[in-house]
Amino acid sequence: MKIAICGKGGVGKSTISALVVQALLDRGRKVLAIDADPSPHLARLLGLNHKNITPIAAMKDLLQERSQRNGPFYNMNPRVGDLPEKFMKRQGNLSLMVLGAIPQGGAGCACAENAVLRNLLNSLLLSKGEDIVLDMEAGVEHLGRGTIASVDHILVVVQPYRGSLETAEKIEKLAGDLKIRSLHVVANNIHDQADLDFIKKICGVEPSGAFRYSPGARSAEREGLPVAGADKELLDSAGELIESLESNT
Ligand SMILES: Nc1ncnc2c1ncn2[C@@H]1O[C@H](COP(=O)(O)OP(=O)(O)OP(=O)(O)O)[C@@H](O)[C@H]1O
Ligand SMILES: [Mg+2]
Known part of the structure; x- marks a missing residue:
């Protein structure tokens, strides 16, 4: 199952x-977690050693070398097959890849570097065997680039306030444009x-999962501890969410 x-x-x-x-992991699955947040901290939330992890998006030399950028020309299909082995952190059945933010235009075109990151993400999403959980950067911009069109499910996390629900609406529209079949609201x-x-009233759908406010999760984050160990009920809610997705596939 591949989830964004x-x-x-x-x-x-x-x-x-x-x-x-x-x-x-508790269900015995092999999981690849991909942190695609510009300021990544999924490693810490998972309880993995997070020191010395450089996001691949920040490895300018590597991205330039792979994209073979030469002035306006670059390789549209750069070689990425060896990158997962090199840059994944593994612990038991869990692997983590810290992708980081995908560089944007503005100060010089980043298309060449984008091609490497996009190719890498696509090849991971198309690979078989492991479940993938992709922690995305905030907002809707990444969906516009179509980078995650091949996931099985998009989960849109919302909180019970209008601002978060308006973003969810934009995500839903873009996912529709990309013809992503399975989009779920998670409260x-x-x-x-x-x-x-x-949430139900504004979204017009039943959330596929719901996580209650948890003082334990909040203080675990403050103390830099893994969130799953902090609150058994939240972990159970994640299990129910997975079951709901699987019954939907
Ligand atoms: N169910 C919850 N109960 C209590 N605190 C929570 C809960 N969910 C998230 N938080 C807290 O809210 C804050 C933001 O959570 P988190 O970092 O997961 O959000 P995010 O959407 O990934 O943020 P960003 O957009 O910056 O990447 C953290 O301090 C986290 O501990
Ligand atoms: Mg985040």
Whole structure:
């Protein structure tokens, strides 16, 4: 199962990514977690040693070498097959790849570097055997680039406030344009039934998963501890979410 976790900034994408990864591991699966956040911290939430991990997007020399950029020309299909082995962190059935932000235009075109990152992501998403959980950067921009068109499920994390639900609506529209079949709303930071009802009313769908507000998750994050060990109920919610996705496939 290949899942991308999207949503507005700060809604809980990385927290839910880490919980889903752990719930999959607990079910005996092999999991590749990909951190595609510009300021990555999924390693810490997963309890992996996060020191000395350079995001691949920040490896300018590597990206230039692979893209064979020469003035305006570059290789549209750069060699990436060896990169996962080199840059993955492994611990038991868990692998982590820190992709980092995909560089944007502005100060010089980053198309060549983008081609390397896109090729790498595509080859990982098309590979078989492992489950993939992709912790996306905030907002909708990445969907516009079509980088995650080959995932099985997009989860849009929302909280019970209008701003996060408006972002969810944009994500839904772009996912529709990309013909992604399976898009799910996941409610986070739920205090009570009224929060869930608000999400249902605004989104017009039943969330495929719901995570309640958890003081334990909040303090684990502050202390730099893995989130899955902090609150058994949140981990159970991640398990229920996986089951709901699997019954949907
Ligand atoms: N269910 C929850 N209960 C309590 N705190 C939560 C919950 N979910 C997330 N948080 C807290 O909210 C903050 C933001 O969460 P997180 O980093 O997962 O969001 P994000 O969407 O990945 O943010 P960003 O857009 O910056 O990548 C963190 O301090 C996290 O501990
Ligand atoms: Mg995050």
